[in-house]
Amino acid sequence: MLATAFHFPGVSARMRLSTRLAGISLSDDQGRPVRLGAVWADKPVVLVFIRHFG
């Protein structure tokens, strides 16, 4: 019945990439926590996920 779950307006808004990422907290290379949502709060961001360091 609710395969429609994924077509429900509330869901599509929540499924935006920015929404999915915003709440995730990572660390910077000094070990300080950085919430991803904060990185595009003030200006556009080019967010690059690299394959690996090393």
Added chain:
Amino acid sequence: MRDGIPEIHRAGAELVIVGNGGPSFAAAFREDFGLDGPLLVDPELRGYRAAGLRRGRVEALSPKLARSAARALRAGHRQTGVEGDAWQLGGAFVIRPDGSLRFRHVADHAGDHARLDAILAALAPDAPAIEESTRPSLLQKKAGELLGRVLDPTIVLSFDRNGFRTHALTFDPEDLDVDLHGRRCLITGANSGIGYETSLALADLGAEVVMLCRSELRGEEAAERIRTQTGNRRVSVARLDVSDLASVRVTADALARDGVDMLIHNAGVLPEQRQLTRDGLELCFATHVVGPHLLTRLLAPRLAESPSGRVVWVSSGGMYTQRLDLHDLDWSERAYDGVRAYAQTKRMQVVMAGSWAMELAGGAVSVNAMHPGWADTPSVRISLPGFHRLTRAILRTPSEGADSVIWLAASDAAGALTGKFIFDRSPRSSHYLPFTAERPGDPERLWQLCERLTARPSGDD
């Protein structure tokens, strides 16, 4: 990409790099690539997963990457092949402050990099937003068919373990820094899953825990594990089949000889076939609604004596799909649908929690319903095997599912809440779909029905 940094800055944007190794490799990477911008580490791949990035076979390391690996090694960092998840592929995104997505590149093989000119074009103020498809993947589609029937369609994403971990960032760790010595807690369905985790946590906080189980044997095994693990000897088992009103009366009478501070309605059932109890009630309705109502009724006087009485109804996100419906409660007029019967009676629990909150208002008893999200419990494995198979990778642990139950039972903060519907320690709307609003008078009718069904037969006193 490094060569593009000045141009990215000129376009008013920032370049943020996320890597999946640890901090030491980030430092080597920064030095070798001459980066001075933000560099984040994501060894648990939470960001990668949320961004939908693929994992694939790794090709040979590029000379540049091999150099930073060598440098890390010289700096004393142990290096075995590749730091981070060697199978992880990358991707690049442009996100504007309004959250809109302007560029998306998801690598599908190693060496598949985003083009700088395309990124720069996406940074132009008039670049169009990418319409984000809400079309599910095949896996989501299959899961969605199952999930959608039992689960909250609008906060579907937050039900999983990532949702818990995101919500948990806002939890106050001091909330559960409490001493429950001298408090007595009763939990139905306590020998496995969320009931077990709740029993364990409350015993660990010092409470006396009475585990109410259909099987004394399984209950005793679970109780012994808890006693061993916590050192709390005040963990006991009482036999109770909450779907059987006679069993509820016998057990409640015995339990009411001592004080009761917390009552947790956790026992649940999702039958494949229609079953009627000895009292002639459909099994879900008896287990989730009528039995708990009677248990609450019989223990309410003791709860009212507690300095901070708590009643917790463990409902389910599945209830979001259902409108309270009092028609054909014994399923005699239609083909039985266990998932629907389950979700419908889980809706009733939320309504009954609200009614009980009003019934006990003015005293020191708080009554709330909650839902645990999707947790990997024996009930889910047995009752929804297809759902379990498809979603097992994202299910919460039972203890994550139990967190809000524990919080509602134990924290001072929760004592101030009553008549609420809680998910991840916060009150939530109990309706997300417009057609699920209760019809006027239905909550009262459900209450009266429960009162009638649980009234002692005349002459039985």
